[in-house]
Amino acid sequence: MWSNVLYIDLETAEHHIRDRSDLFEKYLGGTGVATQLLLEECPAGIDALSPGNPIIFSIGPLTTIFPCVSKVVSMFKSPMTGEMGESHAGGRLAMAMRFAGYDSIVIKGRASKPTYLSIHDDEVKLKDATSIWNLSSIEVTGKILREVEPGKGRRSIMRIGKAGVNQVKYANVNVDTYRHFGRLGLGAVFGSKNLKAIVISGTEEVELPDMPAYKKMYSKLYGEVVDTEVMDKYHDLGTAANINVLNQLKGLPTKNLKQSHFENAESISGEYFADNLLLRKIACSNCPIGCIHIAMLKTPFQKGHEFEVSHISYDYELIYSLGTNLGITMGEDVLRLIDRCEQHGLDIMSTGGVLAWATEMYERDLITPPDTLGISLRWGDTDNYLKMIDRIVEMPNKFYQALAKGTALAATEYGGEDFAINLGRLEIAGYHTGPASIVGQIVGVRHSHLDNGGYSIDQKASSQPLSEEQMVDKLIYEDYWRMINNSLVCCLFARGVYSEQNMVDALECVGIKKTRDELEAIGRKIFLAKYEFKKREGFDVDKVFVPARFFETVSQLGMLQKNTIEKMLKLYRKKTGI
């Protein structure tokens, strides 16, 4: 029913639409279709920052149609890892693509000068972005585009900051001010294409084959989202609730994972943020939960009650990476660091990881003031970290150029590999919960904790012991089924609502009849197609370096052994056939 792919060539400024029902029928949409488009469009072995690297966006068959089906999948070759680049974002983008009538968008080539894309229903235009190319603020870029573009009030605006323009390898793409395509460097790919921003809106309406059945199913799912406890934790304190929880369990990476608990966690906890800093909560389009927690930071800058006020979105991973991981003791200081990264368009989890590694390097005299250009790195020193963040984006010397490549590559140049906390060349998520978390991030198609929720398997194992094989089986189950979630594309926070049966029933409402087993088979097929791409680009599970630090710091499940990880990886390979 929906299989429109918009192809845009930035070099020739041409675009066309193709019906790709061949792909949508087999792979549903979202991550399933995007993976196929990536295999088609991305030449093997290409430099991720060369014009040939495609940028792909995909929504799915349930986008905007059912509650919390609110995400867009982006896909590209990652400049960070050199293999699969995949990142998901919410905001208004999914709804804007749905009503503009595009199920996928493929962007190729490099524009000859700074450009932004303006997509409103059938109108697709490349426009000059010279005057906003070097703007230092993500927020101001949005304000300027809002004044000149149509679709007021409901459009989506993606844009990069200076980090993307300068091609920091972990630059993100900001979506509608408070959401992001983060982690794997989509912002740098935008920058390499001279692409500053994309504005998209639409006015289409969608009709479904059986409206009464659809309305009934909508009400059922809406009820599960709103009236049950399934999504409570995202609603109240939000993901930031995890700070105190993981701290108590000794699963909270702190000071470059030298510790798994933080003595000052209370004053940067979800409770502290909610009680002292939370201003309001907002939602992605089509999600009645509203998990986007916005804090207000009010900073005096002159005598006479003059205040600078910023509104900053926060989540658990941000508080971990710029908070506990850097030894920051006050929520307000965490917000200052988050805000600086946001305005530059830097991925925060990677920035925090890079700064934590650099701090330990400095502590051990493996880097010195000439490297940092005179900045002393000390845990908890917010002002110096702010300066470091600016320099990562500006890259004034060899050391900052190395930091702009991420922890793994910086460590190959400067040493300290054993405490360069990354898995698959990506800085880790905020969980030192046990072996499933580590294995999950190694094997995960995008090295994300959300690929298979390894941390949650560790947490289950802490109350009811699981064998290595049981853990691996659970990882594989999640790896396959989340391919279906991510093809629809529902928010993973709503995965408790989108159970196997609910997904089968919801798909039927839009005319897609698949059994549970058929869906699982599609999930596995998508997973293997991703591994086809990953292997083609040189990724090998057996060659992933696991820094010694993981085995030196106690985890939620106690001290971890290297051979447990090796055994689990072997089992995983055998069972999945990768």
Next chain:
Amino acid sequence: MPAKIKVANPNRCINCYSCMLACSRTNANSVSLIDSAIDVRTSGGIESGIGIIVCRSCIDPPCARACPTGALTPRNGGGVVLDKDLCDSCRVCADACLPRAIHFDRADMPVICIHCGVCAKFCSHDVLEIRKTEVM
């Protein structure tokens, strides 16, 4: 007893659009924003304010007064009733409504709130309320 929709707590809105989707789903049998009689939009991005526009259910509705064809007539309890057969899409009604609660769908017909309250039913943050009104 007729009812009317009221934006009771506008500052509680999280900008999820569930109300708009509920209105089009229920009253236009579509998944859309433009078929919705309730109109939610931000001004200055999501970091700024959220505007929620609903029919004010006027007892002496300016839109009906302005309608040259008699397509819009006052509804018992406030607001208007649309007779699509009489409407010639002149858009005079839309201009007559100061809060701009009337807009046009893809078929160029005015989208008119019938005060059914389905938007309030699908508001998870108590922004909207359905209130009983007196029959005149």
